[in-house]
Each structure stands twice: as C-alpha cells, then as structure tokens.
Amino acid sequence: MKRRAWPLLGVLAFGYAFLYVPILLLIFYSFNESRLVTVWSGFSVKWYGELLHNRQLLDAAWLSIRIAATNATVAVVLGTLAANALVRHGRFRGRTGLELLLTAPLVMPDVIIGLSLLLLFVALRELIGWPDGRGFTTITIAHITFSMAYVAVVVRSRLGQMDASLEEAAMDLGARPLGVYRQITLPLIAPALLSGWLLAFTLSLDDLVIASFVSGPGATTLPMVVYSSVRMGVSPQINALATLIVAVVTLAVVIAGISLGRKPGR
Amino acid sequence: MAVSNERRLLEPWQDPKAPPYLRIDRVTKTFGDLYAVDDVSLNIFKGEFFSLLGSSGCGKSTLLRLLAGFEYPTSGRIYIDGVDVTDVPPYARPVNMMFQSYALFPHMTVEQNVEFGLKQDRVAKKERQERVGEMLDLLKIMELRKRRPDQLSGGQRQRVALARSLARHPKLLLLDEPLGALDKRLRESTQFELVNLQERLGITFVTVTHDQEEAMTMSTRIAVMDAGQIMQVDTPTAIYEFPNCRLTAEFIGSVNLFEGKVMEREGDQVLIEARHGGILRMRSLHPHPLGTPVTVAIRPEKMRLSDGPAEDGVNRLSGVVEDIAYLGDVSIYRIRANGGQLVEMTLTNIQPRTEQALTWEQDVSVEWSPTSGVVLTE
Numbered sequence: 001m002k003r004r005a006w007p008l009l010g011v012l013a014f015g016y017a018f019l020y021v022p023i024l025l026l027i028f029y030s031f032n033e034s035r036l037v038t039v040w041s042g043f044s045v046k047w048y049g050e051l052l053h054n055r056q057l058l059d060a061a062w063l064s065i066r067i068a069a070t071n072a073t074v075a076v077v078l079g080t081l082a083a084n085a086l087v088r089h090g091r092f093r094g095r096t097g098l099e100l101l102l103t104a105p106l107v108m109p110d111v112i113i114g115l116s117l118l119l120l121f122v123a124l125r126e127l128i129g130w131p132d133g134r135g136f137t138t139i140t141i142a143h144i145t146f147s148m149a150y151v152a153v154v155v156r157s158r159l160g161q162m163d164a165s166l167e168e169a170a171m172d173l174g175a176r177p178l179g180v181y182r183q184i185t186l187p188l189i190a191p192a193l194l195s196g197w198l199l200a201f202t203l204s205l206d207d208l209v210i211a212s213f214v215s216g217p218g219a220t221t222l223p224m225v226v227y228s229s230v231r232m233g234v235s236p237q238i239n240a241l242a243t244l245i246v247a248v249v250t251l252a253v254v255i256a257g258i259s260l261g262r263k264p265g266r
Numbered sequence: 267m268a269v270s271n272e273r274r275l276l277e278p279w280q281d282p283k284a285p286p287y288l289r290i291d292r293v294t295k296t297f298g299d300l301y302a303v304d305d306v307s308l309n310i311f312k313g314e315f316f317s318l319l320g321s322s323g324c325g326k327s328t329l330l331r332l333l334a335g336f337e338y339p340t341s342g343r344i345y346i347d348g349v350d351v352t353d354v355p356p357y358a359r360p361v362n363m364m365f366q367s368y369a370l371f372p373h374m375t376v377e378q379n380v381e382f383g384l385k386q387d388r389v390a391k392k393e394r395q396e397r398v399g400e401m402l403d404l405l406k407i408m409e410l411r412k413r414r415p416d417q418l419s420g421g422q423r424q425r426v427a428l429a430r431s432l433a434r435h436p437k438l439l440l441l442d443e444p445l446g447a448l449d450k451r452l453r454e455s456t457q458f459e460l461v462n463l464q465e466r467l468g469i470t471f472v473t474v475t476h477d478q479e480e481a482m483t484m485s486t487r488i489a490v491m492d493a494g495q496i497m498q499v500d501t502p503t504a505i506y507e508f509p510n511c512r513l514t515a516e517f518i519g520s521v522n523l524f525e526g527k528v529m530e531r532e533g534d535q536v537l538i539e540a541r542h543g544g545i546l547r548m549r550s551l552h553p554h555p556l557g558t559p560v561t562v563a564i565r566p567e568k569m570r571l572s573d574g575p576a577e578d579g580v581n582r583l584s585g586v587v588e589d590i591a592y593l594g595d596v597s598i599y600r601i602r603a604n605g606g607q608l609v610e611m612t613l614t615n616i617q618p619r620t621e622q623a624l625t626w627e628q629d630v631s632v633e634w635s636p637t638s639g640v641v642l643t644e
Binding site: 163165166168169170171172173174175176179183184187188 | 334335336355356357358361362363365366367369371372373382383386387430431434
C-alpha cells in the first residue's frame with residue numbers, strides 16, 4: 001500500500017509546485033537586497049520602503065481600491081436585485097433576456113467588453129456630452145457591468161437554496177414585504193452578499209484589459225502601472241507590491257470562506 | 267371517533283341559525299387551465315377543528331393558502347368573523363399558519379422566533395416577553411428558548427412552529443400537514459395534544475392532511491376533496507358510516523364495493539341485482555328509480571364470516587379464502603367470491619391465532635345485514 005501511494009504523492013507535489021512555486025518565488029525575491037530580481041544577495045525590506053515613496057504606484061493603488069470598492073458596492077446592489085427578480089418572480093416578460101444579459105459578461109472576452117464600452121462612451125459623449133473625459137467614472141461603470149453578473153450568480157444560488165416558505169411565514173406573522181426582506185431575506189443571504197462583494201472587489205482590482213480600454217489620461221489603475229513598468233524592466237518594488245496584494249487577497253478569500261462555511265439555514 | 271366531542275344539544279353545523287366563523291363563498295382558483303379549487307363553499311364554525319382531507323393535488327393546500335392570503339381567488343369571497351378578507355394581504359389577516367416545513371427562521375433563537383409576530387404587531391416589550399413565556403410554557407419548550415432551529419429535533423421544531431403561530435392569538439389557525447414530518451409514535455401522541463390545545467385555547471383550527479386516520483381522530487368535521495371540489499363535509503363518524511360517493515368511501519378506510527342494478531323497493535329497503543351474481547337487500551332512503559345502476563359499499567368489519575358454502579339468500583356470498591394477513595389485534599381475510607369478486611373483511615382475533623379455524627383455500631361464506639352498508643348512486 002505504502003509503495004503504491006508514492007507516485008500519487010509525487011503528482012500531488014508537482015501540482016502544488018506548479019501552482020504555488022511562482023508565487024512563493026515572487027514573495028521570496030521581494031525580500032531580496034539586490035536590484036536584480038533573480039539574483040539573491042541577502043535579506044532586506046528596502047523595496048517595501050521604496051514602494052511607500054513611489055507616488056505613481058501609490059496613486060494608482062489608491063485609485064484601484066476606490067474603483068474596486070465603489071464597483072463592489074454597486075454591483076452587490078444591482079446583482080442582488082437581478083438575482084431576486086430571477087429567483088422570486090417566476091416567469092415574467094423579458095426573463096430570458098435578463099438571464100442572457102447576466103451570463104454574457106461571464107463568457108464574453110474582456111477585449112470585447114472593453115472595446116464595446118469604449119465605443120459606447122465615445123458615442124455617448126458625442127450625443128449628450130457625457131462622460132466628459134474618461135477615468136474613475138468610466139472604469140467603475142465598466143467594472144460594474146461585468147462584476148454584477150458574478151454577484152448575481154452567487155446571490156442567486158443562495159436565494160434559490162432558501163426555503164420560500166420562510167418569507168411567507170414572516171408575512172403570515174404580520175411583516176410587510178419590506179420588513180420581510182430586512183428581517184428575514186437579507187440576514188439569510190448576507191454571507192452571499194459578502195462573498196459577492198469580495199469577488200467583485202477582486203475582479204475589479206486585477207482587471208487590466210477592460211480598464212485599459214475605458215481609462216483616460218491621468219487615470220491609471222494599479223494593474224496598468226505594474227504592466228507598463230514590467231515592460232521597462234522588473235523592479236523588486238513590483239515584487240513587494242505583489243506580495244502585499246497576495247496577502248490582501250488571501251485574507252479576503254479566507255474571510256469569504258469562513259462566512260460561507262457557516263451553515264446556512266434551510 | 268373524535269377524541270372528545272362535547273355533547274351539545276345541537277352542533278353549530280346542524281343549527282341553521284348559527285353564524286359561520288369562516289365562510290368560504292363559491293371560491294374558485296385557477297392556475298392557467300387548471301382548476302385547483304373549483305367552486306368551493308364551506309361554513310366553518312367557531313371552535314371547530316376542521317380538516318381538509320384529500321390526496322395530493324386535490325386542491326386542499328391551495329385552499330389553505332387562499333385562507334392565509336398567499337393566493338387570491340380567481341372568483342368568490344372569503345369571510346372571517348363576518349369581515350370580507352378576500353383582498354386582505356397575509357400580513358393584515360387575523361390568521362396564522364403552521365407550515366409543513368415549519369419554516370422556522372434559522373437565524374433566530376426559539377424565543378426570537380416566537381416573538382417575531384408580536385414584534386411586527388408592535389406589542390410593548392414587557393407584554394411581548396410575557397406572551398412569549400406563556401407560549402413556551404404552554405408547549406413545554408421553555409428550556410429550549412435560547413436554541414436555534416438547527417439544534418432542535420423534529421418534534422421540538424413542530425412545537426416551536428406551533429408556539430410561533432399561536433403567539434398572536436389568531437382567530438383562525440391553519441395547519442398544513444401538521445404531523446406529516448413526525449415519526450409514527452410521536453404523531454399519535456401529538457394528535458391528542460393538538461386536540462387538547464385547541465379545546466383549551468378555543469381557537470378555530472383548519473388543517474390540511476392526506477392522512478385519513480389523523481383527520482378521523484382530531485377533527486370535529488372533515489371535508490373530503492378531490493380535483494378541486496368538495497365531495498362530502500361531515501363528522502368523522504358520518505363520513506365513515508355514511509359516505510355519499512364511491513370516492514369518499516374508498517378514501518376513508520377500506521370498503522367492499524358491489525355494483526348492481528335496483529330491482530325492487532320494499533319500504534325503506536331496496537333489492538339490488540349484483541353484477542357478479544346474487545341479490546342484495548340494503549336499507550336506503552334515496553328514491554332510486556328501478557333499473558338505476560348503484561354501488562353497495564360495505565366496510566370489511568361489518569361482515570360475518572362462516573365456515574362452509576352459503577345457502578342461497580340475500581346478502582350472502584360463497585367463496586374461498588385466498589389471503590390472510592395477521593395484524594395482531596385483527597386479521598384481514600381476502601375472499602375470492604364465486605362470482606369472481608375479491609371481498610376483504612376484518613375479524614377481531616378473539617382467540618389466539620393458533621386456535622383459529624379458518625385457513626387458506628377453505629370454503630367460506632360471507633354475510634351482512636341490510637343496515638351494514640350504504641347504497642351509492644355514483
């Protein structure tokens with residue numbers, strides 16, 4: 001038995017290595033003293049220090065976080081409304097259309113979403129003079145359009161699992177529709193809302209393609225800065241930044257996992 | 267049959283002057299082409315334990331949902347205590363419902379679940395706590411008050427659901443398969459408890475069930491439903507002894523049906539020529555014209571079984587024992603009559619099983635008296 005387990009363990013180890021060694025290397029070299037990313041010359045945290053003084057990178061990070069947070073919040077509201085309509089309102093006129101619209105962003109290539117939105121913004125500007133210049137607003141709108149679809153998927157499955165008679169019971173006990181939503185539905189789908197928010201936040205934070213299409217001069221998001229600076233030669237600052245992002249994303253995933261792992265009510 | 271029937275001079279449903287507490291007036295509910303509830307009228311009186319009985323899909327649950335306000339009738343009106351509630355939304359009706367799934371709020375404790383309805387009614391906090399305490403006491407679940415629904419057993423959940431639906435003191439309590447999710451033993455003890463509770467509180471109960479035994483033990487009256495229509499409304503005893511159609515007769519208990527044609531009337535009895543041979547004489551007050559096809563329904567326990575073939579005569583069949591099912595208290599005998607028909611009958615096992623004379627393949631005769639059954643026209 002023991003001997004036969006070895007090949008399997010080997011495959012497993014290879015799988016883990018394939019997935020995690022690059023990330024671990026990246027984190028490892030962020031503590032490298034040398035300017036050359038691939039040559040180890042001693043432990044140092046100086047790149048983290050330099051990162052904190054790099055205005056361009058910090059501005060981009062702040063912009064990205066603002067976009068991601070706004071996007072996540074709006075996407076959760078819109079995505080939840082869409083999920084509600086699909087789960088609770090049976091067969092209404094335009095249901096198929098809504099379902100199609102909600103799945104489209106999940107399968108559509110980013111390049112097409114980015115390009116089509118850019119064309120839309122340009123056309124709108126010529127027609128009604130808005131949006132006047134591209135930047136925070138246009139990127140946020142673009143991100144909302146696709147991340148609300150992801151939120152809708154998450155919330156929809158949670159709503160679908162929820163026993164509809166819970167809402168009826170609340171109404172039967174004297175709660176008006178809004179009260180039912182506030183006291184019963186929202187608390188029960190809260191974990192889905194949280195993980196939807198985190199998902200939308202992450203999607204927005206690491207989007208490069210769509211943002212490149214719909215941003216304008218002066219509005220450079222973090223992935224755009226990283227991408228362009230890597231093209232001019234990798235600086236260990238980027239490693240440091242990536243390490244920080246990995247840390248934040250890991251934390252978010254852990255939080256989402258814990259909140260979803262809590263046994264939902266039947 | 268009912269656990270307790272206070273003997274009044276006249277039950278309210280027998281008194282034409284008694285005002286109905288719940289009046290369902292020609293209610294129809296359609297879903298597309300389907301008539302889920304088809305022109306149903308019912309009067310239910312204060313303090314009744316009323317059961318809607320039928321197989322699944324007969325419309326009983328839809329009728330209950332119409333009473334709760336989750337569905338609105340396509341036509342017809344519903345009155346509770348004289349007030350037309352047809353268009354009143356569920357949260358404004360003086361009605362509460364106990365759901366089949368219990369529908370306890372999983373994110374709230376037992377106490378918060380019971381308190382929920384009172385909170386919606388904006389009852390002051392002090393009174394709220396008192397009334398929650400009363401309910402928890404009444405259902406003997408005080409020690410569970412801090413638990414969450416997923417920490418409760420099925421029986422405990424049922425009690426919490428009941429406490430929650432009673433806390434607002436509704437005029438009408440609707441129960442959807444109240445015992446459906448309990449195991450058999452718990453179900454029997456809970457039946458008696460439900461009836462006691464209902465008599466103590468004086469709240470009118472309307473329950474939906476597909477279990478005829480449950481309906482028989484608990485109800486003051488039963489409405490048998492089929493295909494959205496009410497077939498018969500009566501007390502459990504009357505429904506069992508005097509079913510008015512084949513469907514009711516077959517749905518409640520088991521029954522032997524003999525098809526035939528009316529030959530002759532003699533006073534309050536009719537002579538019927540059975541399709542499988544033989545002459546039946548039954549008591550019937552219905553003015554059957556001669557020659558009408560009828561069905562005679564006789565309960566399995568209302569027949570006599572004797573050894574050896576029968577002599578010719580009315581209400582007599584000869585046959586062979588085909589099957590015996592020993593249930594302990596009673597045995598069920600299946601007898602293949604000479605006409606080819608299968609007759610089922612139950613005998614109480616007065617003697618120990620080993621002493622019994624009857625066995626398989628034995629020639630026997632079955633006999634009953636003209637008052638042991640009913641004559642059905644459809």
